[in-house]
Amino acid sequence: MKPKPITATTLVWLQRCARRIWLDRHGDAAQRVATDPVLQHQIARGHAHEEAIVAAQFAQRHPLVATAWPELVAETLAAMQSGVPALHQGALEVQAHDDMILCGSPDLLFRVEQPSQLGAWSYAPVEIKLHREPRPDDQLQLAFYRWMLGMLQGNVPEGELWLGFDAATHQPLQKVRQTKPPHVQPWLDLLTTVRTGDEAPINFSRQCSYCHWRNACEQEATQRQDIALLGQLDRRTAAALRKAGLTNLAALVQLTAEQLAAYPHVGPKRAVQLLSHAHALLRGAPYPHSAAAMRLPPAALFLDIESHPVTQMPWAFGWMDASGQRGSFVVVPQRPRQAPARLDIAGSSVSFVPDAAAGWQALAALVAAQEGVIIHWGHYERQMLQQDATPSVQDALSERMIDLQRKITQAYSFPIARGAGNGATTLKAIGGYLGYTWPAAANWAAAWDAYHQWCQQLATVRTQQQPWADAIDTTLADGLAYLMSDVVALHGVWQWLQNNAAA
Ligand code: SF4
Known part of the structure; x- marks a missing residue:
C-alpha cells in the first residue's frame, strides 16, 4: 500500500499534540468532526490575505495550470528546471524513506542566484501569514519546505515569513528570514515513534478547537474522568501526575494541597485551584477555594x-x-x-x-x-x-x-x-x-x-x-x-x- 503523504500540517500537529497524530493512525475515522466554523473564517481570511499580497506584488508570476496533484508536482518541477522567477502554490514531493513521502505547497517559491542541481539557480520558499509575529507553527512549516527543497535541488535555501498586511502599500508588515539549518529529521523520527507507540494522553489546549478529534477526546476524557478535564493543568504537570498513576479526578483528590503543590509547575496557589476544580467536577456544583469569597465594590x-x-x-x-x-x-x-x-x-x-x-x-x-x-x-x-x-x-x-x-x-x-x-x-x-x-x-x-x-x-x-x-x-x-x-x-x-x- 502506498504510504500516506506527510505534509507540513502533519508536523505542525505533531508539535501541538502527539495524540492527534496517534488518533490519525489508530482512531475510528467515524468519530472525526467537521472543521470548526471559526477556523473556516480564519482559513478564508488567510487565503484572501495571501491572494492580496501575491496579486499586488507578483502579477507576472508563472501560472500553474494542472489541478491534479501528480501533474502539479511535475509541472512545478519543470518550471523550476526552466528557471522561472516565481511560483505561487507550487507542488513539491519528496520520497524521504521507503515508507515516507513528503508533500508540500509553499505559498511562494522564488528563484535565487544560488547554483543547484537545477542549474545556476535554485529556489527559496516564502510563507505568507496574516498575523504579525512569527509563531512556532510557521517556523516549522517553513523549515519543512526548505528541507524538501534541499532534497529536490541539492542545496538548502534560506526562507522567509511574510507577516501582517500594510493596507496602504499592500506589503507585509515584516519579513522574517529563516537561515538556521532546518532540523526536520528529528520531527520525522518522532512522528514514527508516536505513530507506532502507545495511545498518547489527552492534553486539551486552544488548538483543540481546530482538531477533528475534539468530540472524541471530550467524550473519552469525560468517560474516564481524566485529569485533562482540569483547567489550568500544565502539560508537564499532567505528565508527572500520569507517571505517578494519578490519571483521574478521584485519584487526584486523594492528594493534599501540599502534596500536589510539589509536582512540577504547580505551587501552593495552583494546587488549591486544581483540587477545588476536581472537587467541583466530582460533585457537580461550584466549590469555594476558601471559607469566604469577598464581595466586590458596587x-x-x-x-x-x-x-x-x-x-x-x-x-x-x-x-x-x-x-x-x-x-x-x-x-x-x-x-x-x-x-x-x-x-x-x-x-x-x-x-x-x-x-x-x-x-x-x-x-x-x-x-x-x-x-x-x-x-x-x-x-x-x-x-x-x-x-x-x-x-x-x-x-x-x-x-x-x-x-x-x-x-x-x-x-x-x-x-x-x-x-x-x-x-x-x-x-x-x-x-x-x-x-x-x-x-x-x-x-x-x-x-x-x-x-x-x-x-x-x-x-x-x-x-x-x-x-x-x-x-x-x-x-x-x-x-x-x-x-x-x-x-x-x-x-x-x-x-x-x-x-x-x-x-
Ligand atoms: S482534540 Fe486536542 S487533545 Fe484531542 S487529539 Fe485533538 S489536539 Fe489532541
Whole structure:
C-alpha cells in the first residue's frame, strides 16, 4: 500500500499534540468532526490575505495550470528546471524513506542566484501569514519546505515569513528570514515513534478547537474522568501526575494541597485551584477555594470589547450601567457627513465613534459622574486601555477596572470541564453554566465579519437616519447581539458572585 503523504500540517500537529497524530493512525475515522466554523473564517481570511499580497506584488508570476496533484508536482518541477522567477502554490514531493513521502505547497517559491542541481539557480520558499509575529507553527512549516527543497535541488535555501498586511502599500508588515539549518529529521523520527507507540494522553489546549478529534477526546476524557478535564493543568504537570498513576479526578483528590503543590509547575496557589476544580467536577456544583469569597465594590459599568482578530484594535465597546441601561460604542472611521451619531437598535443605544481612543473617551464620560468600578472579563480590556486610550483616560479608568474572571476564579471553581472547544473559566463557560445564552452560531469571528461587511456597506448607504438603521439591522445587528450577550452574562456572573460572597 502506498504510504500516506506527510505534509507540513502533519508536523505542525505533531508539535501541538502527539495524540492527534496517534488518533490519525489508530482512531475510528467515524468519530472525526467537521472543521470548526471559526477556523473556516480564519482559513478564508488567510487565503484572501495571501491572494492580496501575491496579486499586488507578483502579477507576472508563472501560472500553474494542472489541478491534479501528480501533474502539479511535475509541472512545478519543470518550471523550476526552466528557471522561472516565481511560483505561487507550487507542488513539491519528496520520497524521504521507503515508507515516507513528503508533500508540500509553499505559498511562494522564488528563484535565487544560488547554483543547484537545477542549474545556476535554485529556489527559496516564502510563507505568507496574516498575523504579525512569527509563531512556532510557521517556523516549522517553513523549515519543512526548505528541507524538501534541499532534497529536490541539492542545496538548502534560506526562507522567509511574510507577516501582517500594510493596507496602504499592500506589503507585509515584516519579513522574517529563516537561515538556521532546518532540523526536520528529528520531527520525522518522532512522528514514527508516536505513530507506532502507545495511545498518547489527552492534553486539551486552544488548538483543540481546530482538531477533528475534539468530540472524541471530550467524550473519552469525560468517560474516564481524566485529569485533562482540569483547567489550568500544565502539560508537564499532567505528565508527572500520569507517571505517578494519578490519571483521574478521584485519584487526584486523594492528594493534599501540599502534596500536589510539589509536582512540577504547580505551587501552593495552583494546587488549591486544581483540587477545588476536581472537587467541583466530582460533585457537580461550584466549590469555594476558601471559607469566604469577598464581595466586590458596587459596579458603575459592565464592559465587553470586540476587537480586530489580528491587530486587537477595538471595533465595539458594549456596556451596561448599574441601572441596567445598555449600549455600545461602535468605531466608524469614515462616518458619512450628517449621519446620526446615535441610534436605538433593539432597545439598546448604539453610538458611533471615529476610533478606539474616542470609544474609551466616551466610556470615561459615561462613568465620570458615577461611583463604582468597571467590571470586565480577562486581561484584554486593560491591555486595550493601555494600548488605545489617551493618558488622561487611562488615569481616569485604570484604577476602576476589575477583572471579574480573575476574581471569581480566585474564589470558586465551577463544575465545568476543560474541553476541546473552550477553557473552563471563559465567560461563555461560566455564564453558560449559570444559565446565560448567546445567539445560535454567534462567535467573535462571525461578529467581526458582520462589522467588516457593514463598514464596506457604509461606503454606499445614504446619510439619512433610516438607511443607517437598515444597514445595522441587516448586517451589524448580529454582531452587536453577540456583544450584548457577553455584557448581559458579565453582569449575571458578577451578580452570582455578589450573592454568594461574604458581605
Ligand atoms: S482534540 Fe486536542 S487533545 Fe484531542 S487529539 Fe485533538 S489536539 Fe489532541
